[in-house]
Amino acid sequence: MNVFRRTVLAGLAATALFGGCMWPAVAAEVEVSKVSYGGSPWLSHYPVWVGIKKGLFAQHGLEVQWQSFSTGSARMSSLAIGEIDFGGTGSISAIALMASGAKAFYVIAAPDSYATVEGIITTPDINSVADLKGKKLGVPFATSSHVLALDVLEQAGLDPNKDVTLINLPSSDAPSALMAKQVDAVTTWTPAFNSLKAQPNTKVLLDAREFSLYKQFKLGPGPDLLVVNQSFADKNPKSTTAFLQGYFEASQFIKDNPDEAAKILMELTQLPMDEQSNVLKDIEWIGLADQQKMLSPDGTFTKGLQSLADFLVRHKQIDTAPRIDQWVKAELLP
Amino acid sequence: MEGLTSNAVIRFSDVSKSYGSLLALNDVSFNVEEGEFVVIVGASGCGKSTMLNMIAGFDQPSNGRIEVQGKEHSGVNPQCGMVFQQYALFPWMTVEDNIAFGLKMKGQSKAERRQHAQEFIEMVGLRGFEKAYPKALSGGMRQRVAIARVLANSPSVMLFDEPFAALDAMTRQVLQEELVKIYEQQRKTILFITHSIDEALLLSSRIVVMSARPGRIVQDIQNDLPHPRNAEVQLSERYVELKRHIWGSVQAEVMRSIEGAA
Amino acid sequence: MRAEPAVRGASSAPPLPRRRGPIAGASKLIISLVSCILIIAVWEGAVRFGFIQPLFLPAPSQIVNRAMLMLEQGTLFGHVIASTWRVMVGFVLASCVAIPLGIFLGTSALSRAIFDPVLSFLRPLPSMSWIPLSLLWFGIGESQKYSIVFMGSFAPSLLYVMEATKGVDPLLVKAAQNLGAKQKDVMLEVILPASLPQIISGLKVMLGIAWTCVISAELVAAREGLGFLIMNGKEYFQTDTVVLGMVLISLTVMATDIVFRALERRILKWKD
Secondary structure (H helix, E strand, O other): OHHHHHHHHHHHHHHHHHHHHHHHHHHHHOOOOEEEEEEOOOHHHHHHHHHHHOOOOHHHOOEEEEEEOOOHHHHHHHHHOOOOOEEEEEHHHHHHHHHOOOOOEEEEEOOEEOHHHEEEEEOOOOOOHHHHOOOEEEEOOOOHHHHHHHHHHHHOOOOOOOOOEEEEOOHHHHHHHHHOOOOOEEEEEOOHHHHHHOOOOOEEEEEHHHOHHHHHHOOOOOOEEEEEEHHHHHHOHHHHHHHHHHHHHHHHHHHHOHHHHHHHHHHHHOOOHHHHHHHHHHOEEOOHHHHHHHHOOOOHHHHHHHHHHHHHHHOOOOOOOOOHHHOEOHHHOO | OOOOOOOEEEEEEEEEEEEOOEEEEEEEEEEEEOOOEEEEEOOOOOOHHHHHHHHHOOOOOOEEEEEEOOEEOOOOOOOEEEEOOOOOOOOOOOHHHHHOHHHHHOOOOHHHHHHHHHHHHHHOOOOOOOOOOHHHOOHHHHHHHHHHHHHHOOOOEEEEEOOOOOOOHHHHHHHHHHHHHHHHHHOOEEEEEEOOHHHHHHHOOEEEEEOOOOEOEEEEEEOOOOOOOOHHHHOOHHHHHHHHHHHHHHHHHHHHHHHHHO | OOOHHHHHHHHHOOOOOOOOOOOOHHHHHHHHHHHHHHHHHHHHHHHHOOOOOOOOOOOHHHHHHHHHHHHHHOOHHHHHHHHHHHHHHHHHHHHHHHHHHHHHHHHOHHHHHHHHHHHHHHOOOOHHHHHHHHHHHHOOOHHHHHHHHHHHHHHHHHHHHHHHHHOOOHHHHHHHHHOOOOHHHHHHHHHHHHHHHHHHHHHHHHHHHHHHHHHHHOOOOOOOOHHHHHHHHHHOOOHHHHHHHHHHHHHHHHHHHHHHHHHHHHHOOOOO
């Protein structure tokens, strides 16, 4: 670990030097060179972490400062008041913030898809969603897993308020609660999903590919979004574009060099190397080439998000559905 | 008084009491006979209260023996009922329940207790206040309740620790007269502590004068004043003579304690 | 929100004789009412005219609307009742253990010496810190919520009771023993009633602590309750729901305080 940390530090120092040399050449192109990003160990933040460590943002004249937030809502609150400039978020949190009427941010990219590492894991005696009737299902409320649970219960004709007892269970508590049989099933995502899957006496009932919008739009129950503070983007479009450039270079780097990326990411996620590699295998990175099309007003992603918002209204999670395209800003893409 | 008298209710034999290096009571021997009303007079800190506390069993002598009705007691002895200067009524209990407390401890039924308590409520003139809480009573009334509470428990000895010191002069006089009446009626053995020589002369059948610390008995006088001890008695020659006599030794002790302190 | 001035008024004018300041009862009520209306009006205006974004603080009317909506959906009282019930169960359990144990410990120096290290260790632990253990021990059901309230309020209650027994006039104990009371009688007949006023005022403080406990208990594995309401509202950026949850907690605590006070007056009618 020590040796590893030392190499990372050495790498950091090197990239800092390297970036420092590059900087003057491009500095004129961006309005501000120091930007901040709100992240967490969750996978949608991987490209930013790797981009910082590999000096990919520095190549575009940006110094990105990493800020950690343990919950998505805290991150979004911070972004909404302009404490941080960029952030990654789950779409549920973003749609909720849109529904509150705050026009504080833009959606600028759809980084990834991970439908195979989110789903419902049950005790072995449950064979179908219909079997969940009268059972306890642990879900982290106000997350993609919550949406997935509501959706598949609806598809199976079960009323989430009557037929099943939904219990608010954070993803990190899901494994212990299911193993202790405090609940009959949990809806959760990686890495809790993967670690539970590996346990004996558990069963993957379904994954997020069963989500109705996935079937229709290839959209997971809570796709990740890259967002930017609105006034920052309005004032600094070039910096925003530079950030996106660095971001997609980093996601391409992860796709091309999974082993090196995994090594860099271990420091962020504290996962062992083999688990880290496995997580990377399950992620489908959406490249820069697809972004423009997906994020256009008629794009699948925008439409999918709109359907998701309608879904949340139908399930009384939010009051009114915002018009998603008012928040999506594809023109800043490089 | 040298102790072979068979009906001595309280017997002190060479009793000393010290608290650490402080000697409070030094080699005290005396008896109280059945039916006596003994008043102990003395300057503050002469160990009067210590004596009462040891009789009641709140405290044990460092040396010597204290016998109550021929027996030594190692714990609190409910046979010696104590009336405190600060009343010590239970504020959460009504007058009736306060008076019946000892009976409750004896396991009497509620009806028995009420009937029994009523007798003493009437004896101390508190009829109509049965359901009142102590907070609603004057100091004099509270002390009546305390006296009735001890009486209801029918102890063989009643101990009074400066019971009227906190009351105003008028109330004090009324209560003194009532106490004498109760004493004549019930013929309890009474040990009574006071600062007031007049109070001692009015109440007692016998007066014990204590010295300043360490407490010793300096005078033991039979009070032969006739009853009732009304204004006429209080102006009589014998009264004045006794008062002067006691005052003389008390004053000497007070002076001694002041000098000792200085 | 509309109910707030009325409740506040009721709590500020108890029928007990109380030392009055220079402002008499009725005019005090009016001043409180006016200040209440004024604050709400300024608040409403500040949001309506855009000085405050609703995301950061919604207007009173928005909070009322949210309450109406939840009333229609029939979920409002569910949250209030769920939390109140959890507070009551945990709090009553904690009191039932803390009062006898506290009286026992308060009167026995030996047992105090035995229990002191454990108590000193437990006392500073916030209820939040018990959440992981409580999940392991009690699972994610109601008993886990009770246990959080219990653990959060037990140790401080015990200390309150012990402190209260220390305040009992030793003369009363002496008098009781003199009247034939044994150790058990002294505890039940003297120490308990004599320390009751202080125990009750301690329990009133504890009730407030129990409420903070229930809010933390409801952060995890809950589906209803005011703590859940607030946290869930936060996740969805429904600040009106968050503030509504806060208002409901405040109102519920005020209401329980009124009930508690009435109870106190009944039990302590001997007090001056």
